[in-house]
Amino acid sequence: MEATVVCVDNSEWTRNGDYAPTRFQAQADAVNLLAGAKTQANPENTVGVLTMAGKTPRVLVTPTPDLGRVLNSMQALEIEGEANLSSAVQIAQLALKHRQNKNQRQRIVLFVGSPIREDKATLVKIAKKLKKNNVAVDVVAFGSEGEEANTEKLEAFREAVNSGDNSHLVTVPAGTVLSDMLFSSPIFQVEGGAGYGAPAGGAEGGGVSGGYDFGVDPNLDPELALALRVSMEEERARQSAAAAATIEDAGAAGSSAAAAEGAAGAAPVAAAGDEAEAMDEDALLQQALAMSMQADQSGGGKAPAAAPAPAPAAPAADQDMALDAADDELQRALQMSMAGEGEASAAPAAGGGAPGGVADMLGDSDYLASVLGSLPGVDPSDPALQGALASLNSGAAGGGS
Amino acid sequence: MSASAGAELLDYISWPSVECLNAQPAHGAANALKQGYREDDGLWLESDTDEQLLLHIQFNQAVKLSGLVIKAEAGGTAPRTVKLFTNQPSLGFSEAASERPTQEFALSDDDLVGRPLTLRFVKFQNVTTLSVFIEDNRGGEDTTRVQKISLLGQPAEKMDVAAIKKVGEEEG
Numbered sequence: 007m008e009a010t011v012v013c014v015d016n017s018e019w020t021r022n023g024d025y026a027p028t029r030f031q032a033q034a035d036a037v038n039l040l041a042g043a044k045t046q047a048n049p050e051n052t053v054g055v056l057t058m059a060g061k062t063p064r065v066l067v068t069p070t071p072d073l074g075r076v077l078n079s080m081q082a083l084e085i086e087g088e089a090n091l092s093s094a095v096q097i098a099q100l101a102l103k104h105r106q107n108k109n110q111r112q113r114i115v116l117f118v119g120s121p122i123r124e125d126k127a128t129l130v131k132i133a134k135k136l137k138k139n140n141v142a143v144d145v146v147a148f149g150s151e152g153e154e155a156n157t158e159k160l161e162a163f164r165e166a167v168n169s170g171d172n173s174h175l176v177t178v179p180a181g182t183v184l185s186d187m188l189f190s191s192p193i194f195q196v197e198g199g200a201g202y203g204a205p206a207g208g209a210e211g212g213g214v215s216g217g218y219d220f221g222v223d224p225n226l227d228p229e230l231a232l233a234l235r236v237s238m239e240e241e242r243a244r245q246s247a248a249a250a251a252t253i254e255d256a257g258a259a260g261s262s263a264a265a266a267e268g269a270a271g272a273a274p275v276a277a278a279g280d281e282a283e284a285m286d287e288d289a290l291l292q293q294a295l296a297m298s299m300q301a302d303q304s305g306g307g308k309a310p311a312a313a314p315a316p317a318p319a320a321p322a323a324d325q326d327m328a329l330d331a332a333d334d335e336l337q338r339a340l341q342m343s344m345a346g347e348g349e350a351s352a353a354p355a356a357g358g359g360a361p362g363g364v365a366d367m368l369g370d371s372d373y374l375a376s377v378l379g380s381l382p383g384v385d386p387s388d389p390a391l392q393g394a395l396a397s398l399n400s401g402a403a404g405g406g407s
Numbered sequence: 408m409s410a411s412a413g414a415e416l417l418d419y420i421s422w423p424s425v426e427c428l429n430a431q432p433a434h435g436a437a438n439a440l441k442q443g444y445r446e447d448d449g450l451w452l453e454s455d456t457d458e459q460l461l462l463h464i465q466f467n468q469a470v471k472l473s474g475l476v477i478k479a480e481a482g483g484t485a486p487r488t489v490k491l492f493t494n495q496p497s498l499g500f501s502e503a504a505s506e507r508p509t510q511e512f513a514l515s516d517d518d519l520v521g522r523p524l525t526l527r528f529v530k531f532q533n534v535t536t537l538s539v540f541i542e543d544n545r546g547g548e549d550t551t552r553v554q555k556i557s558l559l560g561q562p563a564e565k566m567d568v569a570a571i572k573k574v575g576e577e578e579g
Contacts, residue, residue: 103497103499104497108424108426108463108465108496109423109424134456134457137429137455137456138428138429138455138456138457138459138500139428139429139499139500140426140427140428140429140430169431169432169455170432170433172432
């Protein structure tokens with residue numbers, strides 16, 4: 007929690023146009039942005055504004071949580087005279103000392119866009135006094151007149167006031183956008199690390215992807231986040247299925263028998279229908295799928311990996327024998343499995359591809375459980391759901407036959 | 408009334424509002440005020456830019472203060488002049504040095520080992536904020552170290568508003 011007084015440089019020097027549109031206007035934008043960031047970081051933060059130039063430094067707004075008052079005060083500023091840094095800072099300290107809420111820590115943000123009249127020793131003395139009173143000071147130096155002397159003085163000032171790294175000096179070169187440069191500086195960072203920027207706008211470069219899966223804040227767009235997660239899980243399931251198929255195919259020649267067994271294992275769900283035919287269908291489908299996976303991988307991975315598995319199944323079944331001749335083992339495995347299946351032709355397998363694919367996906371209980379588990383309000387272990395799935399499964403297999 | 412009549416006022420301190428001006432960030436007020444910390448010889452409160460310290464202690468209800476213990480290591484960094492102010496939460500160093508304190512002490516060797524300072528009880532009857540201003544130290548060193556500060560007294564009102572419970576809940 008913090009009380010901040012912003013010291014605005016409204017001296018004649020700020021008429022300069024080296025920061026678009028003018029030095030003063032650029033500064034006003036930066037102050038508005040800073041006030042917004044401070045008040046948003048904590049509802050009990052307060053911001054005040056003080057002008058340094060003119061007849062005497064003037065407090066326009068005592069520290070207030072009301073952002074509107076700060077923005078209003080910035081509208082009515084007049085450019086006149088020269089900045090009186092030392093008295094301005096001391097007035098700011100008084101304004102902070104009499105803050106309502108003693109829990110707030112005190113901070114002065116000092117905008118310096120004109121040559122500093124005070125000498126280094128005076129500044130250091132003021133800095134020590136500020137430090138003694140637990141006031142942190144952030145200094146924004148801009149403008150090129152007397153830049154070296156200014157930087158030296160301000161650096162000494164910051165050095166003297168700094169306590170536990172709570173004070174900063176930021177020098178903004180001419181030709182840049184003042185508020186943009188400040189936005190990424192430590193002045194805009196809450197003490198303790200987290201920035202104001204991310205929660206405020208979400209547009210801070212590089213800060214977006216931090217902490218969230220897929221770079222999307224689930225709180226902002228839950229539907230998108232859910233869709234992304236489901237898609238991610240589908241892709242993972244597909245990849246693990248592909249890996250399993252590869253292992254099977256790359257195994258010993260008897261692997262096709264294992265595949266057949268797997269098909270048989272999946273078959274019982276179809277027990278209500280024409281048992282023998284359903285078995286044939288399922289086994290064929292498994293095989294076609296395995297082949298398509300193999301074709302995908304032996305093709306150098308150029309096949310669209312994200313395409314649903316059943317789609318490439320039909321062409322893969324057509325060109326089974328013409329597959330990569332080098333892959334002896336696969337060929338042999340295929341032949342054996344074809345022989346094992348007897349007279350089954352590729353055509354019915356292709357015909358039954360689409361519904362069979364769904365049945366296959368539904369038959370994969372792990373995958374199904376993961377998809378269902380990711381849906382809100384669905385309990386995969388619900389017996390009613392299990393029953394529905396079993397009937398759906400048998401229905402799909404029956405439709406395939 | 409003797410100073411020892413009062414009990415520790417730890418429970419009545421509003422900790423978030425405790426503020427110590429000119430303390431080193433690594434050696435803050437908690438080191439001298441909080442139970443456990445202040446008994447630890449490795450933890451102390453130390454001034455930063457010069458030898459002065461100004462400690463504002465706010466209470467969460469008005470208290471009556473009867474005694475004050477300031478313990479410090481003997482030597483040049485031990486505090487010497489201590490001024491107490493009541494109910495002036497915005498007190499700064501310049502006012503503390505120039506205004507008339509509620510009570511002023513020059514600490515002796517006995518005081519520094521933990522003998523309670525006796526406060527003028529009538530002047531500390533309705534204290535919501537106590538400011539302890541340590542003006543200088545014994546050896547003219549750059550910094551002042553304080554090992555322990557404890558406040559003795561009693562709450563001004565016997566009723567603790569925060570502890571009031573809803574009537575009738577047990578019966579309901």
